[in-house]
Amino acid sequence: MSKALAVVAFVALSTQAIAECLSHDPYDPQCTMSDFISPIGTVQWFLNNGFDRQATLIQCSSGRFPPPAAWCANARMADKIATGGR
Secondary structure, X not given: OXXXXXXXXXXXXXXXXXXXXXXXXXXXXXXXXXXXXXOOOOHHHHHHOHHHHHXXXXXXXXXXXXXXXXHHHHHHHHXXXXXXXX
């Protein structure tokens, strides 16, 4: 019986850990401060993370499972800014 309770507790904690901040409301209990401090996938984030920018660009052009379209667009914009392209 204790194994069943452990599994239920694990699933409950795992579900809470991967909850998404869909409302983008700081008072939403599913949101954490990291959702507002450094959002992943923005142009600024890709400017600050060159390795991830390049990896995202590769995945956007040839990956079997491409990232969200907004990430691809933001990575391209950050790449243009970083390289001085138009």
